[in-house]
Every structure is written in structure tokens, then in C-alpha cells.
Amino acid sequence: MTNLPDKARVIIIGGGIVGCSVAYHLAKLGWKDVVLLERKQLTSGTTWHAAGLIAQLRATANMTRLAKYSQELYGDLEAETGVATGFKRVGSITVALTEERREELYRSAAMARAFGVDIEEISPNEIGVRYPHLNLQDVVAGVYLDKDGQGDPGNIALALAKGARQRGAVVAEHTRVTGVRREGRRITGVDYDGASGPGHIACDQVVNCAGMWGHDVGKMLGTNVPLQACEHFYIVSEPVAGLTQLPVLRVPDECAYYKEDAGKLMLGAFEPVSKPWGPIPESFEFDQLPEDFDHFEPILEMAVNRLPMLGTVGIHTFFNGPESFTPDDAYHLGQAPEMDNVWAAAGFNSIGIQSAGGAGMALAQWMQDGEKPFDLGDVDISRMQPFQGNKQYLMERSTETLGLLYADHFPYRQKATGRGVRRSPFHAQLAGQGAVFGELAGWERANWFAQAGQQAEYQYGWKRQNFFDNVAAEVNAVRTNVGMYDMSSFGKLRVEGRDAEAFLNHVCGADMSVPAGRIVYTQFLNARGGIEADVTVTRLSETAYLVVTPAATRLADETWLRRHLGDRAVVITDVTAGEGVLAVMGPNARRLMQAVSPSDLGNDAQPFGTAREIELGMGLARAHRVSYVGELGWELYVSADMAAHAFETLFAAGQSMGLKLCGLHMMDSARIEKAFRHFGHDITCEDHVLEAGLGFAVKTAKPAFIGRDAVLAKRDEGLNRRLMQFRLRDPEPLLYHNEPILRDGAIVGYLSSGAYGHHLGGAIGLGYVPCRGETAAEVLASSYDIDVAGVRVAAEASLKPLYDPKSERVRI
Structure with a gap:
């Protein structure tokens, strides 16, 4: 019988291979008072019957990094612990x-x-x-x-548990967690029922490694862990x-x-x-x-x-x-957004054995340092939206996600189940005009528009898909005339209070001490100068700001703000659903806007980078003069009650001038031509803001802010790599992301994002290239190729945007 302590630094709930790995890695980092509680016997849930396949290659660089670590760890574990793991590198x-x-x-x-x-x-x-x-x-x-390779899943888990015990961790079987005690956003202790009866352990941290019980354990801990x-x-x-x-x-x-x-x-x-x-x-x-x-x-x-x-x-x-399977076939790792001392490592989608070693290592390091050791955005539990814990949704989505592991992983492939949960105020109007929807974070988003007589659905493939020409026409409209698209799904966080300016100056790299009506492009940086969020911040008044975030990271960005708020007099409110947003973009955008609004929209009245309230039809809108496509335009924020009227007014006025409805595939094509960064691909928490080419958005002259020292240090020491833009010289091949970059014939990196540049006439990619000690001219003097499915394709490389490098078009 295991004697349990009254107090622990961390309690791990669940004794499968993942829980054992977290205990092992925390103990290896020197943590004392590590306690693992298992309701029955170790491995008795899923681990014991797993197939034990251990593969290195995953869909992203960081997931591959974790899988490689797992197979290296398992190769040495038997010698360390004396427990036979059955691990064999069989290929x-x-x-x-x-x-x-x-x-x-x-x-x-x-x-x-x-x-x-x-x-x-x-x-x-x-x-x-x-x-x-x-x-x-x-x-x-x-x-x-x-x-x-392959191995014995149960014995690998037992080896990890033994390794944890050897370093002082307590592993208790037949000990069921029955409840928790909570103060605010922290769990203060865990109640259990063990072999010797009920008890309580006070704790500093809790980790949910409960596997297929993770959803219910998550609820007990006050957190959302969507899995089925x-x-x-x-x-x-x-x-x-x-x-x-x-x-x-x-x-x-x-x-x-x-x-x-x-x-x-x-x-x-x-x-x-x-x-x-x-x-x-x-x-x-x-x-x-x-x-x-x-x-x-x-x-x-x-x-x-x-x-x-x-x-x-x-x-x-x-x-x-x-x-257990999750809504997107990626596991849940990291600090739960709802609580300040609750962590998750669950929902491993039948790849738990090959993932457990790396996941345990990464989570332990994250808990040790208080920040991610490297980019874990693919699996960070903060990507999950609150509604995704809905049991009916999970039941429906899980009928599909298991099979998607072996389905063709076509680019732009959309999930077919669990759809229609979140819709913008313009959804019905867009659907009526031939919109083909994709889904992101539960939002139904118009990705492209079918022509009359064309089937309004995806037909997948690796070559040019059925919407290729549609997107080309949409890009052409935005580049030469005017297009309109729905941006309602982007997150909107209202930050207000007497300390709002000081608070945002603390978390943002740019200067927030601007007049009301000014829009500032900025990043949230971590202590290493890495990018935790990529946002625009609009000052609405002396005490109120609006932070606009990507749809997929709204919760993560809100959580970052809350965790750095301290005792400042600031209130943060998610107002995403309160406003619909229509983007009107293109050289004729002003002409369309002036047809529906008597407000002055000239450069003197509203220069680029400002927001103001205008009349729109018989209603009102807040017009933000910004652009993610590199053209003159406005993002129009309209309260949900007036959204339908705003759409009808703009759409009707646009008929005589060739207004084209556009989707978000167009936006991706146009933004990559302009070399605008995509958060989660081109910029992540491990990408230094200066190496990402975003130094212009950081103002080190202002008082101390998160990441300032790292920015100053990088300026002194120089860049180790640069984010570059590439255009394939052959117009036929397509780029998506992760294609290798070859410099003078040798692989030096890979593309962080890729899309077809319809205006530039070829596939475009962004990717980092090592440049330690080199000037920009020396980096550009090399020849570059991109490996597309094993074929090297010559590429033009640039450090400046290939489209409108001086950003003149947004200011016309």
C-alpha cells in the first residue's frame, strides 16, 4: 500500500503512458512531491491494449520533434530502469x-x-x-x-513509472479522485478514495492525464477538455x-x-x-x-x-x-485556459504511445519554465473553443475523426461532421450567392464562391482543385476593382478601464499611447522575443481598446491577456459575436463606400490606420481603414442587428460596378503575395519578432514591456535567420507548407506557409533561412529551389514583399 502525502507540488490524475511520462519528466527535472493517482491499475484504460507503433514523422516540424524524442527515449529506457520495453527499431x-x-x-x-x-x-x-x-x-x-519501431505499450508505461519512482515520485494505484477544492482560478487540493479510505492532498498544480475520462475529469477541475x-x-x-x-x-x-x-x-x-x-x-x-x-x-x-x-x-x-479522439485529431496539451494551475495531457487519437514521451517532456518543461519550450500551437488546449465540450457535438464529430487519420490529407480538406454550430450574421446572404463554406473554430466561413451552374462544394486533390479559377477571379477583383468578404469570425476583445493603456503597453510590442481612433498593428511577445499573438489594437476612447485576433486563437489570446493582467483596473470582454464585419477591398473600394455613405472617406478625413464611425445606408458602422490583402479598403464593424441591412446596402450598390463576393482562400492568396505573416505558420512563440521581419511593429523606446530585453539583445547580436518570400519560377506547381527550401543545392529550412499567388502568377511561400553573420545582399545572392514532392523547382527569393513592396496601394 502506498502512503500518500498531505501536500504535493503536483498531482497527476491518470496512470496511462501519458501520465507516467509526465511524472517521469517532472521528476527528471528535479521536482519533488510529485504524486500520480490512478483509479485502478496503471495502463488499465487504453495503454494496455494499444498497438505500440512508434513512428517519427508527423504533420508538423514540432510534432515530428516530439515523436523523434519518444523513440529515442524508449530506446534508452530499458537500460535506465531495467524494465523490458520490447522496443525494436523494425522500420x-x-x-x-x-x-x-x-x-x-x-x-x-x-x-x-x-x-x-x-x-x-x-x-x-x-x-x-x-x-x-x-x-x-x-x-x-x-x-x-x-x-x-514498435514496443510493448504497457511495459513502456511501467518503465516510465519506475523511472519516476526512482527519482522520488509517488505513484498510487487504486486511488480514485472524487473531487477537488477550488479557490477562484486555482485548485487547492484533491479529494480521493484509496485502498485505506478517503483522503485529501493539498497541491500547487494538477495535471489531467485521464485519457478517455479526461472530459469528465476536466469538468471536475473546472476546465474544458473536448474528447470522445x-x-x-x-x-x-x-x-x-x-x-x-x-x-x-x-x-x-x-x-x-x-x-x-x-x-x-x-x-x-x-x-x-x-x-x-x-x-x-x-x-x-x-x-x-x-x-x-x-x-x-x-x-x-x-x-x-x-x-x-x-x-x-x-x-x-x-x-x-x-x-479517445478529439475534434481535430490533435491531442490536448498545456495549461487550461479556464484555470491558472490546471494542465492537460489527454486525447491522443490512437497515437499516444509514439507521442507520450515527447508530450511528457514538453509539458514538464512548460510547467518548469512557465512558458512553452517551443511552438506547441497544434496541440495547445487553448485552441479548443468552449462549445466543443458539448457532448452531442463530440459524439457527431468523433464518427469522422478516427477515420481521418488514414484518409487522404488533401489541402483545404474540410470536416463533414459537427458543422453549422457558429454562423456569422451574413451567413444566409452569402449562402444564397453561392458561398462554399469551410469551418474554423466552429465558425462557418465562406472560403470561395461557386459560379452559376457550378457545383458549390469542394472536389479535393493535390493539384489545382475545382475552386482554383474561382479564387483567381476573386483575387483579380480585389487587385483591379473591388471585392467584399466576411471577417466576422475574427476574435474581438474589448479591453477597458483606467489602466487599459498601461496594461496594453505592457503586453504589446507597439506603443499603445495613441489618440482615439488609431489602429495599431502589434504582437504579444514572450520573454524570448517570440510571438504569442499577432493582432491589431484599435483605441476606441481614452479608456477602451478593441483587440482583433485570428479566429482560431481568440481564446488563447484572451487567456494571455488575463494571465498578465495582475491587479490592474482593466476589464476584458469577448465581444466577437456582437458585431458582423465586412471587408470592402480594392482600388474602387472608396467609390463603393461613397455610394452608400455620406461620410468623408478621403485620405485627409480618414488616413490609413484609423477607425471612425460612419453612416452606412440607413444604419451605422465603425470603419477601420486597414488591409490584410494589400489594397485600399475598409473593415466595416456593424452591430449584429444592422448586419443584414449593411450587407444588402453594399451588395446592391456594388452591382453596377462589378463588386465581387470573395472568400477567405482569396484573402490567403492576396496576403501571401504581400508577404503578410500568418500566425501559427509564419510566426509562432519560438519565432523572434525581429527574425520574422516585424521589427517595425516593436517600439523599444517606450517603458518596459514583455520581450523588450530580448528584442534589444537580438538587435545587438544580429539575426540567426530571416523570413523570406519565394515565388516558384514554374507557374504550374502548388505550395501548401513544409516544402523544403534549398539554398545553393542544400536543404536549409522549409516553408512555413504556401499558397498560389494568382496576381503574381505562381505559387508563393514564406520560410526562414539561416543567415548568421550575413548581410541581406549575401542572403539574396544565393540560388534557391523549393522541393515539391521530390522535384526541385527554381524560386525567386525576396526579403521585401513581391507585391507592392512600398505599400503604396493601401494609401491611395
């Missing part, structure tokens, strides 16, 4: 059965090389040599990673005579993966329509769910054709076990 093969999948794999291979992962494109014949039992019918290509348990199937064959060690094999076009283990074959599935499961019985421990052979049978039929030996041996085990 992995992923095969393509279609040309579309080949393109995806080859783009992934190029990305892997940029991330420093060894990978090899292999032909069908080479696949047959490495996996001789495979039916090569329809196989067109594959990729091979020699350092990928789903049934997950695999079979294990009877022993196969003469079967030797094989690489892990993935055939995503048939929703299947294969693993050889002790002379048997495991076949697992990520079926297109999954089965949500719950509620979870209180007694659940090392349990499995009822078999559903009818559900699994289509996968098995394809598998027997692909691996004929499966048809000659019996099935030893048919297993159905639950695993």
Missing part, C-alpha cells in the same frame, strides 16, 4: 494505391528531410523486397523509415509458420496497418465511419468492448487480398477497445 513502410496518395507520401518524404528525419521513397518492387508477403496489385509507390471515446478494432492471427520480423506496414487507402509480433500478425483499422462509445462504466479496467465483426469485415476483406497469408491462418484474437 516502417507506408504504401500508396493511388496517384493522389503517392503525391501525399512524396510530399511527406520531402517534409521529413527538411525536419531531419531519414526517409526513402521506394518503388513497388522495393516494397516487395522489404515486405515479401504483400500483394503488390495497385501499389504505385511507398516510403520507408528505417528508425521507426470511440471503439477501435484490431485482430491478431494465429502463429504463422516461418514468419520473421517485418517492418510495420501501413496501407491507408485500405484503412489498415499491420504489425508482426512474436510470429503473429496484427491487423488494425481506422475505418471511415467510427463508433463513438460511452458512458464508461465505473468498473472499467483492462476491459474490452463487444465484438462487431460486421463493422470490421470490409477492412478484413481488403486485408486478406492485400496480405494473402491472413486468409490461410485463423484469428487468435478479435479485439475491440476504446480510445
Whole structure:
């Protein structure tokens, strides 16, 4: 029986591999009084029945970094703890059965090389040599990673738990958390029911590692952890005579993966329509769910054709076990927005074994330092919107997310389930004009507009998709005439009070001591000079400001503000839903505006970078003269009650001058031509504001602000890298992001974002290039290529925007 302390520095709830990893890494950092509480036995929820596949390559550089760390950690863990982990680097093969999948794999291979992962494109014949039992019918290509592996999930978790204990952590099994005690935004202690009865532990921090119980534990802790348990199937064959060690094999076009283990074959599935499961019985421990052979049978039929030996041996085990999935197939990591001492590491979407080592390391370092060790935006739990904890939403969305793991990862692919939750005031009008909607943070957003007679839906592919010409026409309208698009989904945070100016000067790099009506482009910086948020701030009055944020980061940006507020006399209010926003952009934008408003919109009355109230039709609007597309224009903020009238007025007036409704794909194309940064891609918490080329937005002459010392230090020491813009010289290939950048023939980085520049006539990318000790001229003197799916394409490189480098067009 484990003796539990009365006080702990941190309590970890949940003893799966993730909870054990967090305990291990905190103890490794020297934390004392680490307590892990497990309701039943360690690994008894999901970990024990996981397949144990350990792959390095993930969708982003940072997720790959974490996965690489996991496989390196597991390789050494057995020697450290004496617990056999079963970890073997057997390699992995992923095969393509279609040309579309080949393109995806080859783009992934190029990305892997940029991330420093060894990978090899292999032909069908080479696949047959490495996996001789495979039916090569329809196989067109594959990729091979020699350092990928497999291991025993339960023993890896037990090894981590032992490593934590060896460093002083307390790991208590059969100890269920029954409640918490709370003061304001902090948990002060945890109530439990253990082998010796109930008890209480006071604590400084709590980490929710409760796996498929994470949603309910999150509610107990006052936090939102959106995840849903789903049934997950695999079979294990009877022993196969003469079967030797094989690489892990993935055939995503048939929703299947294969693993050889002790002379048997495991076949697992990520079926297109999954089965949500719950509620979870209180007694659940090392349990499995009822078999559903009818559900699994289509996968098995394809598998027997692909691996004929499966048809000659019996099935030893048919297993159905639950695993937790999140609304976007990315796990939840980090400090919960709702509380100041609650952390999460849950919802690992069936990749918990390969992610746990890296996730535990990153979270422990984050807790130690009080800030992210590197960019974790993909998995930061603050990306989740409050409504996404809705159980009906989770149930519907989870029918799709499991299958998306092996679906074609086409660019711009939209989720089909859980849609229509958040709509702008202009949604019905846009839908009536042929809008094709995408979804971000629950918002339905018009991404492009179908022409008359054209099917108003996405048709996905890796080449030019069906909306390519539509977006070209929309960009042309904004560049040569006038376009209008909906920006209502962007976050709007009202910051007001007598200390509002001083507070925003503390958290923003730019100077907020400006007159009412001035709009300031700025960043929230961390202590390293990295970018935590990219926003505009409009001074509304002496005591009130409006902070406008990207839709996806509204909650994260609000949380950053609240955590740095201290005792200042400031109130922060999310007013996003209160106003609709229409952007009117293009060289004829003023002409359209003057047709609907008697207000003076000339340069003298309203210069660029200012906001003022105007009359619009028979209503009112606040007109912000700013632009994310690099053209003359206004963002019009209209109260929700007058939004429909504003749209009808502008749309009617625009008919005689060729006004074109535009979508957000247009905005992305236009902004990348202008080299405007995309937060989360081009600028993140680990990208220094000066290296991102945004030094103009930082005013070090003002009093101390977060990141000021790091900005001054970087100015003294010089840049290590520069964010550059690239245009492919061949107009045909497309760029998305993560394509390798080659300088004089050698890989030096990768594109942080990419889109087609319809006005410039070629694909455009942004990406960082090392430049330590070099002048701008020396950086530009090199030749540059971009690797597109294994093909090097020559690129023009620039440190200034390729479109309107002097920003003259926004001021006309």
C-alpha cells in the first residue's frame, strides 16, 4: 500500500503512458512531491491494449520533434530502469494505391528531410523486397523509415513509472479522485478514495492525464477538455509458420496497418465511419468492448487480398477497445485556459504511445519554465473553443475523426461532421450567392464562391482543385476593382478601464499611447522575443481598446491577456459575436463606400490606420481603414442587428460596378503575395519578432514591456535567420507548407506557409533561412529551389514583399 502525502507540488490524475511520462519528466527535472493517482491499475484504460507503433514523422516540424524524442527515449529506457520495453527499431513502410496518395507520401518524404528525419521513397518492387508477403496489385509507390519501431505499450508505461519512482515520485494505484477544492482560478487540493479510505492532498498544480475520462475529469477541475471515446478494432492471427520480423506496414487507402509480433500478425483499422462509445462504466479496467465483426469485415476483406497469408491462418484474437479522439485529431496539451494551475495531457487519437514521451517532456518543461519550450500551437488546449465540450457535438464529430487519420490529407480538406454550430450574421446572404463554406473554430466561413451552374462544394486533390479559377477571379477583383468578404469570425476583445493603456503597453510590442481612433498593428511577445499573438489594437476612447485576433486563437489570446493582467483596473470582454464585419477591398473600394455613405472617406478625413464611425445606408458602422490583402479598403464593424441591412446596402450598390463576393482562400492568396505573416505558420512563440521581419511593429523606446530585453539583445547580436518570400519560377506547381527550401543545392529550412499567388502568377511561400553573420545582399545572392514532392523547382527569393513592396496601394 502506498502512503500518500498531505501536500504535493503536483498531482497527476491518470496512470496511462501519458501520465507516467509526465511524472517521469517532472521528476527528471528535479521536482519533488510529485504524486500520480490512478483509479485502478496503471495502463488499465487504453495503454494496455494499444498497438505500440512508434513512428517519427508527423504533420508538423514540432510534432515530428516530439515523436523523434519518444523513440529515442524508449530506446534508452530499458537500460535506465531495467524494465523490458520490447522496443525494436523494425522500420516502417507506408504504401500508396493511388496517384493522389503517392503525391501525399512524396510530399511527406520531402517534409521529413527538411525536419531531419531519414526517409526513402521506394518503388513497388522495393516494397516487395522489404515486405515479401504483400500483394503488390495497385501499389504505385511507398516510403520507408528505417528508425521507426514498435514496443510493448504497457511495459513502456511501467518503465516510465519506475523511472519516476526512482527519482522520488509517488505513484498510487487504486486511488480514485472524487473531487477537488477550488479557490477562484486555482485548485487547492484533491479529494480521493484509496485502498485505506478517503483522503485529501493539498497541491500547487494538477495535471489531467485521464485519457478517455479526461472530459469528465476536466469538468471536475473546472476546465474544458473536448474528447470522445470511440471503439477501435484490431485482430491478431494465429502463429504463422516461418514468419520473421517485418517492418510495420501501413496501407491507408485500405484503412489498415499491420504489425508482426512474436510470429503473429496484427491487423488494425481506422475505418471511415467510427463508433463513438460511452458512458464508461465505473468498473472499467483492462476491459474490452463487444465484438462487431460486421463493422470490421470490409477492412478484413481488403486485408486478406492485400496480405494473402491472413486468409490461410485463423484469428487468435478479435479485439475491440476504446480510445479517445478529439475534434481535430490533435491531442490536448498545456495549461487550461479556464484555470491558472490546471494542465492537460489527454486525447491522443490512437497515437499516444509514439507521442507520450515527447508530450511528457514538453509539458514538464512548460510547467518548469512557465512558458512553452517551443511552438506547441497544434496541440495547445487553448485552441479548443468552449462549445466543443458539448457532448452531442463530440459524439457527431468523433464518427469522422478516427477515420481521418488514414484518409487522404488533401489541402483545404474540410470536416463533414459537427458543422453549422457558429454562423456569422451574413451567413444566409452569402449562402444564397453561392458561398462554399469551410469551418474554423466552429465558425462557418465562406472560403470561395461557386459560379452559376457550378457545383458549390469542394472536389479535393493535390493539384489545382475545382475552386482554383474561382479564387483567381476573386483575387483579380480585389487587385483591379473591388471585392467584399466576411471577417466576422475574427476574435474581438474589448479591453477597458483606467489602466487599459498601461496594461496594453505592457503586453504589446507597439506603443499603445495613441489618440482615439488609431489602429495599431502589434504582437504579444514572450520573454524570448517570440510571438504569442499577432493582432491589431484599435483605441476606441481614452479608456477602451478593441483587440482583433485570428479566429482560431481568440481564446488563447484572451487567456494571455488575463494571465498578465495582475491587479490592474482593466476589464476584458469577448465581444466577437456582437458585431458582423465586412471587408470592402480594392482600388474602387472608396467609390463603393461613397455610394452608400455620406461620410468623408478621403485620405485627409480618414488616413490609413484609423477607425471612425460612419453612416452606412440607413444604419451605422465603425470603419477601420486597414488591409490584410494589400489594397485600399475598409473593415466595416456593424452591430449584429444592422448586419443584414449593411450587407444588402453594399451588395446592391456594388452591382453596377462589378463588386465581387470573395472568400477567405482569396484573402490567403492576396496576403501571401504581400508577404503578410500568418500566425501559427509564419510566426509562432519560438519565432523572434525581429527574425520574422516585424521589427517595425516593436517600439523599444517606450517603458518596459514583455520581450523588450530580448528584442534589444537580438538587435545587438544580429539575426540567426530571416523570413523570406519565394515565388516558384514554374507557374504550374502548388505550395501548401513544409516544402523544403534549398539554398545553393542544400536543404536549409522549409516553408512555413504556401499558397498560389494568382496576381503574381505562381505559387508563393514564406520560410526562414539561416543567415548568421550575413548581410541581406549575401542572403539574396544565393540560388534557391523549393522541393515539391521530390522535384526541385527554381524560386525567386525576396526579403521585401513581391507585391507592392512600398505599400503604396493601401494609401491611395
